[in-house]
Amino acid sequence: MSAAVSPKRMNRTLVAGLVLLGGFVLAALAAPLIAPYDPIFQDAAARLQPPSWAHPFGTDNFGRDILSRLIFGARVDLQMALIGVFFPLVIGTVIGAIAGYLGGIVDAVLMRLIDIILAFPFLVLMLSIIAILGPGLSSFYIAMALVGWVSYARLIRAQILVLKNADYAVAAVSLGFSRTRVLFRHLLPNSVAGSLVFCMSDAVLVLLSGAAISYLGLGVQPPTAEWGIMVAEGQAFLSQAWWITLFPGLAIVLLAFGFSMIGDALGEAMGVHE
Amino acid sequence: AGVLSIARNEDSTTFDPIKSAQNVDNWVFSNVFDVLVRVDASGTQLVPGLAESWTISEDGLTYTFKLRDAKFSDGAPVTAEDAAYSLIRIRDDKGSLWSDSFKIIDTAIATDPKTLVVKLKGKSVPFLSMMALPNASVLPKKLVEGAAADTFAEKPVGSGAFSVVEWRRGDRIILKKNPNYWDAGKVSLDGVEWLVIPDDNTRMLKIQAGEVDAAITVPFSRVAELKTNPALKVISDPSTREDHMLINHEHGALAKKEVREALDLAIDKKAIVEAATFNLGEVAYSYVPKGSLYHYADNLQRPYDPEKAKKLLADAGASGLTLNYVVNAGKETDEQIAVLVQQQLAKAGVNVNLQKVDPSQSWDMLVNGDYDISVMYWTNDILDPDQKTTFVLGHDTNMNYMTRYKNDEVKALVEAARLETDPVKREAMYVTLQKTAKGDVNWIDLYYSPYINVTRGNIEKFHQNPLGRFFLEETVKN
Amino acid sequence: MSAALLSVRDLSVAVNGAEGPRTLLDHVSLDLSPGEILGLVGESGSGKSLLCRTLLQLLPSRALSVTGGTAMMGGRDLLALDEAQMQQVRGAEIGMIFQNPSSHLDPVMRVGEQIAEGLRFHRRLDRAAAKAEAIALMGQVGFTDPPRQFGAYPHEFSGGMRQRAMIAVALACDPKILIADEPTTALDVTIQAQILRLLMELRESRGLSIILITHDLGVVAQTCDRVAVMRQGQVVEVGEKRALLAHPRHSYTRALIASHPSMPVDDEADEVDDVTDPADAADPARVVVLPSRPLVEIDDLDVRFPVAGGLFGRRRSFSAVAGVSLQIRPGETVGIVGESGSGKSTLARAMLGLTPVSDGHVAFDGLSLRGQPGAALARIRQQAAMVFQDPFNSLNPRLTIGQTLAEVLRVQGKVAPAAIPARVEELLRLVELDPALAGRRPRQLSGGQCQRAGIARALAVDPRLIVADECVAALDVTIQAQIVALFQRLVATMDLTLVFIAHDLAIVRHLCTRVVVMHHGRIVEEGLCAEVFERPREAYTAALIAAIPDIDPDRRLIAPPPALAV
């Protein structure tokens, strides 16, 4: 299984993924410096302009520069991917670890809860939570966290169930280590690999959920530049002004691509597969 | 001949006319059911429907309708008994959404099979216009009474130009020509299909691909492109739609007329018409829409003047004003206007926070006064201006359309206008109302816009009147 | 030699790894005559498996390549055949039995189908004919009820049965040569004997030539005609079995012979004495003067595990340990032997409170695990330690050896924090590990190094009792000897009580004073080592001892009747 070629290729994939992601992070950080225009500045004279030297990616129906909006959008979307994955990961990991390690009634109750959330139509939950809290990024994060932790909890729980009988876990117990130490120092670090890999594809899912929510009209507050909402809003002008949707669409794809390359490479490195 | 397929964005909800207050239902109601009195195609006149003629008593309290020889689609005759039953039903039925509006009816009695006498509790000039509401359609008493709660609403029988063949929920309503329609000779179409295609892009692609004959509610942004397609006809019919910005008069500085005036000055309606309606709309200046009864064409139009607005605000001690703008989520044009207005008001030194909420929630926020400004629209249900005037200026239970505008003179005038039978005097009263409202800046009129529909080239006479009724009984498919 | 069925000449294989090319097989030359069994022995990693896979052009990775040599069979060079021709050779001319049947049998395909598959492909039999043939074959390799077992899946079989299935798969197309790659390493001695008998019968009945890979010279002595000894990719010695065993020329061969369990104890002791001095540790005289209060006291212990299945949640359970009573006194060295699955590890874990006890009672140093679980557990954790069977898996793969040891010291709190690094180094030296290895993770260490790290970890607790569970099974003979010596020294110098679990009877015999024989969760025999091994009272014990392939080719291998092995 340890073909000598794979580490090299794995490295290449990882580097490519990191370069792509790094590019976006850099663009997001340096947005005010590199964006040619103010992302929310409307220029009535320059509405729906096709790509040109002045506006490399064209303008939208308010005459806003697409490129600048893309660059500033990177801030929002990266943040969405990050927060949208981080909280589910943390919550899911802790809950899954506890359920798997303690077993018994705690596990049974948590598993039923997980079953319920899994059986719950994702969109009902998403839309209801966003409707309750009002559209906007923070509601989106809360909704993502409430729904998203389940996958991680299941992953981790399954791992812990296996690992808690592993020799080194039993060894740790036999050496008089406390439960918390065994769980958090020995079992968790050895079970998060799968979740970390899953994170990467989850980040893509988060972005797409955001885009779907935008399509249904409950995305981020205008005039914030966010790729999903740019695509959703640009649809109205699809046949007149393809550039409004194409470029943010491509941005999502590229970011997704970066994430999945990192995920692939991590997966190969850690020997886990989804 | 042929079956006309029409793509629209939403499905009907019911076929019981009294249980709906939505345009999507009304469109089909007027195909399937008939009313005693109709509004003509221009939207300015009442013309005979099932009632051949009518008389109004001197005191304005008794209306006598003479019914024509008409049949329901099942062949049963339309009788005055049916008409009386329908009116009493819309007033008294527990499920009726229109009880309040029809409380004015005291009795409705069929004195003979073709004569209906309606007595009102009080004088009401708009009453006759209300009889044209599709919700007040004449239903076959025997079937409605006999049927279980919702069977009639599934498989209705009416006396309109078409009858319902099948309702595939979420997909389409299939209508066929009603041979028993009293004016059947004039109907050219064999049938109509109302298709549900919620996504705007899909709906437009659908007609471009020739899979439907007509598509309605064309987004403004799509018009230019559709017009370039020679196979399509883009039809723009005048409507009574007016988009306006509600202002919460009870919130801080907004109570001051000068502040509201400044907002009006700071909003560039022309820019909105350009950017949000692609010049298909028209700048509005009165709450009575253009082309409607008693519209006052010379009403005040405040120019776009952010500098003056700034000054007015400063004078009123409201510089650095921050406003909470409730935006209806998911409405393309509304979101666009919000983005435009935010930038325009910023130029006058007003800081606007956009708060996007789902439309069902925005009602609550408006009713509860949890807002500073918000854009809404209104289309008339009836021909008479009274309905809208009462809502907007009449100080009824809606706090003047949630604006909390208060002017007792206006309130008195609205009531008087409702009772005034002399058209000339009535018009004068409405002109005064329009001027006063504008002067007080009860809200900010933004724009009027037409109904925009598109058909394939072979469709003719596909029209909507300003109240939204489609005249499919006249439509021809070549 | 001209009659050789297979003739390998100067075969070399190299790997092109990240660290540059490395030779794995170095000019290997071998011959195999018709009807001959050739034993291929050698330490782990010497290239035995690789050699055989090369013959079938089944190199484990693309990084490996044949760099020279030929393998002639029937006038063709196997190494020069293309893929299509090779497919005709594989299975049909050379059959292969793998070391680990569990991983080589397709888990989701019925065993019978896997046997029939070759028949259908090579001999173009139709489904029914292939099935009939396969069932017949299953009968030949010793399945008891072939028609029913045809439809079973590999996991439903015991290890021995799986190995038989593997053999049936290899025999299906009637190959001329059978390559058996360590066919019995994973199995019990008793089952091993059966399988070896089967191979010899097949040779007799079919005239097969067999290459038998093993690291056990006993196996070779019992079954082979000729032996080739491999080391580091080279064949260091080839010869007729008796001659080679009698007069080994290479030092490695000599070491292999010397360390075989069937050798008399005294000979082996010499070996060990090279590494360790206090030979008197095992002096039986010391046993009698032991204090009388037992350190561990086990009374009528039952450990049951739930078995999945059962309609409507009726739970069935399986007794891994049933009615075991045992007393271990301080300073004693007790060996526990028994076939795989007989409950040795379970007993060990129960002893240390690592597995829930279903019935009966366990006391450590007078504290009952039932009566005062808190106190007893605390005492056990302070004073007892376990060395786990599996060297890799019992160490946290994320922590370096140093971190692992330091953590134990920190948690146990017997050593001042400042003194921990020094103590870690001391522990490593104690188990003869280079302290420089402290920064390595388990994956970066060899099996023996890991095993010693595991022992160091047990010692870090500074325990009175060590339970060592098959801690030398996976190791090379040389390393085994080192570890045994270490234990002897510790018992002698540190007043340690040792429970030593193994299936290698020779080591137990050498190391322990008392031995406990387990079978199916019960103790079937118990007594002083010398007595038990000399005069086993129970048939099972006798069978266990007898099933050890003797290194003397003239003492025939006795396969016990199948009933005993199941």
Next chain:
Amino acid sequence: MRRYSFILTRPLQFVPVVFGVSLVTFVLVRMIPGDPARVLLGARATPTAIANIRAQYGLDEPIWLQYLYFLRNLAHGEMGMSIVYKIDVLRLIGTRIEPTFALVLCSVLLSILIAVPLAALAARNQGRPIDHAIRFVSTFGIGFPPFWLGLMLMMLLAVKFPLLPVSGYGDTLGEKLAHLALPSLTIALSLSTVLLRSLRAAMVDWLKSDVATAARARGMPESIVFWRHVLPNSIVPTINLLAVNIGWLIGGTVVIESIFALPGMGQLLVRAIFSRDYMVVQGVAMVFACATVLVNFLADIATVAADPRVKL
């Protein structure tokens, strides 16, 4: 057939799950600000009219009482009235259930049809350009928002080259399939990506496994090694992944349904949430929950059938 005995016992576990979903939905939708009565009546309604409607639908009762009523109705096989559509929710759902499940079914079949051959191709050529190409292209499938992808496909395959209908649903099986083609393809493009990646990884592992080596060692050609040994083994872990994704899909068809104007439950659900049609949300959520639970159940059965070692 002891291994399959869970088929009889497992459904008992569904009860608490579906019950839990109903309870959560019940509370959740009622927490959303906004009043169904006002949505129904529009801005022109008077407070009395609103109170009237609320009373009619029992919305003025305390929430726990409403839930009890709901449970009582459920025991009688009813689910309450839709506020918007004025018919019993179960009947309403009955009219909308088919397109959604047809869509899910078609998408899943289509993605399997796409994923399996491509995964096989990639795995058997691991590390070669074709493998990289497949993996590269498949990543695009994940990244594109489905509403964008759907629209593009529609413009291409229905308008520019009118091969398939733009949208809607049909009468006959043939029409239905034609109408389902584009939406299923849209979903399949992203779903197949997920399957493909997992399948490929499993196949790569199994191709290198002892099982494959053993098969080769008995002279099996590569095709038999692959289709009879590698594929059946690789499918096992993918079954679960597929089940999770179908679960997602069931609750997430809404966007596709509205783009392609499929008269399914997803659309109904979103309209119901936006118009606060509580009972419809409730009903659809429960149907979806049952479907998800059922899918997982089927996946368990499939796993047990595919892997004789698995016991549940």
